Amino acid sequence: MTDRRRYPSDLSDARWQLIEPALTAWRTERRTRALGIGRPPEHDLRAVMDAILYVDRTGIPWRYLPHDFPPWATVYGYFAAWRDEGIFAQLSGLLHRLVRTAQGRAPEPSACVIDAQSVKTSTNVPAADQGIDAAKKIVGRKRSIVVDTLGLLLTVLVTAASVPDSVAGTALIDHITATHPAIGKAWVDGGYRQHLVEHAATLGIDMQIVRRDPGTQGFTVLPRRWVVERTLGWFMLHRRLARDYETHTTSSEAMIHIAMIDLMSRRLTGESTPTWRAI
Template sequence: MTERRPYPSDLSDARWELIEPVLTDWRAERRSRALNIGRPPKHDLRTILDAILYVDRTGVQWRYLPHDFPPWETVYGYSAKWEKDGVFAQLSGLLRSLLREHEGRNAEPSACLIDAQSVKTSTSVPATSQGTDAGKKIVGRKRSIVTDTLGLLLAGARAPGRTPAVTPFDAVVCRGRQGGVARAGAGVCRPSAGRTEGSRRAGGGMRPWRPPGTLARRRCWPGAGG
């Protein structure tokens, strides 16, 4: 079979080297659970991921995936399994940690920023999936994000209208060097300088902090759609 020409969305060798162990371990673990029964995998994991990145980058429907990739049903199946098994979240956390260390930060953030935004939807969107934000006079959905202070995404959610999109944020906490914890919904938080080591006040050790522009920059990244 002729080797396909690369697309701009394809992974570079250096990027693939970073994430290849995660995907290889995932495939090996699934094969072990199946007792290695059945046909061996036919498609290369890197090609599968390149196909997923192509769809993500171009926005084409799965059925319109170019023929030089594996069948769209196969690619979609891998994408759904990786989403269900938390592989994408694992890769996101890995790359975020590497980037933070490259910037001279700790791998895990000690502060997070939480914000929400009301987004208009089209008239073809089902009414059950949207609502009305009376304060901003917007009919659509509310989307929320949690980032670190570099603007790197920690979590995201969307909900109809004025409904707070907090479900994924229940597990997102900001942990200070002294062990302080502030739950999502606190707005912006960072460790309090007055917190003494060994203190165990529930939910304490955090104070409001507003670094300029971080969330504003992060807001430019999502698409315009709800």
């Protein structure tokens, strides 16, 4: 790795040790599939991951990457490959289990919380992938996420903002049942309909709708739901997630996994996440 001035988003040595085995295994497997044909890789995987974290954290376009990183086209090529082959989701899942174990929890969660966040989109997002969230009066996309009771991401689905919460929730519940069979309890808000509760019950999940007291005025912390709301707040530490800039919904999902990789790796190594208020 070439010497250069470090950025606040760069991986520390301890965080790189958590991530490096998965990326090295991916590169080795790719080389094996290619039967060793072609030039050896020119770019250091840590430098590439640092560049991806820089984009996610600062929100800049790929073409605006500083020149002390590998070329932007190379970095984007790795990002696209890792996105399409599920490497970011794999890393997120690995770190999720390590964080739970470090905090004295079972590696696999037994309960989850589901919520959605509608965000505006940039001009490069295809019109077909956008919609109107009538309740929140937002034209853009919707991020539906499932987190455990620690607020750590289990899965994410990005759709047009017009997609009803219960429709996205059905897809999420089906996915969670297949990937996290230990989950038997889920909490959602009032935007998720009774038919989703019934669908979850057929899969062995007891889903509870946590409603806001009609007589309550102003901000109120709601039981269980505050956990997922905090996770959505964590996303905003990464400027790439302040608005959906991605042409493909799979890229949007990858950027959310990258944000959680950043957060969970810092939690495992005891490093704080720099905030813009501290600058």
